Amino acid sequence: MSETLCPCGTGKPYANCCGLYIEGGQLAPDPEALMRSRYTAFFQCNYPYLKKTWHPETYPEDLEQGEPSNWVGLEIIDASWEDDEGEVEFKARLIFDNRLEVLHEISDFEKIDGVWLYHSGEFLHDDEPVKIARNAPCPCGSGQIFKDCHYQA
Ligand SMILES: [Zn+2]
Ligand SMILES: [Zn+2]
Numbered sequence: 001m002s003e004t005l006c007p008c009g010t011g012k013p014y015a016n017c018c019g020l021y022i023e024g025g026q027l028a029p030d031p032e033a034l035m036r037s038r039y040t041a042f043f044q045c046n047y048p049y050l051k052k053t054w055h056p057e058t059y060p061e062d063l064e065q066g067e068p069s070n071w072v073g074l075e076i077i078d079a080s081w082e083d084d085e086g087e088v089e090f091k092a093r094l095i096f097d098n099r100l101e102v103l104h105e106i107s108d109f110e111k112i113d114g115v116w117l118y119h120s121g122e123f124l125h126d127d128e129p130v131k132i133a134r135n136a137p138c139p140c141g142s143g144q145i146f147k148d149c150h151y152q153a
Helices: 031-044 047-052
Strands: 070-082 085-096 099-112 115-123
Touching (some): 031 085, 031 099
Antiparallel strands (some): 085 099
């Protein structure tokens, strides 16, 4: 595993963050850690991990047919859990079609046989996607301008 920073935004190396759960065989200890690792798995298009952490009742069979997105940031707004149920509110930012979109969701998690799983989510109101100027700093935080980074011609 590389020493690069984890895409989920904790500021920790991937190997000491979501990598522990995605590649290290450890179980995410709580819904927030699971949410972060699933964001990172979306970032990686790691469908086996997404499936493994998805409640079988709600897993969408067509997940892998969706177009991959460029995920550029995760912000956890609130997370709580008790016994076998938990909830995480987050905003995930992605670039799609040269626009910045913010996905604001409250996700429900369930613990089954000691393993936290994502069950389902409720979308909250989102702003319209915003077109990113070609010469603006890229929203991914790379420090490059957009047209030299995530821009798609
Ligand atoms: Zn992480
Ligand atoms: Zn970028």
